[in-house]
Amino acid sequence: MxxxxxxxxxxxxxxxxxxxxxxxxAKELSSKLNDAIYQLKMEMKLMPNIEIILFGGMIC
Structure with missing residues (x-):
């Protein structure tokens, strides 16, 4: 999946x-987006059987 x-x-x-x-x-929008992306990535890392390959344009 x-x-x-x-x-x-x-x-x-x-x-x-x-x-x-x-x-x-623009700075505030960028900061909010970065914070949201970080939080989503951290939540996804806690899920079993999940491998993040690419996140926020960066290879993990």
């Missing part, structure tokens, strides 16, 4: 914030 997750248009959302001069909002 395999699972695949993808956050569509996340890069576009950050780019749009930056282009509109909303630097702080």
């Amino acid at each position: 395999y699972a695949y997750f993808d956050g569509d248009s996340i890069g576009d959302s950050i780019e749009l914030l930056l282009l509109n001069g909303k630097i702080q909002e």
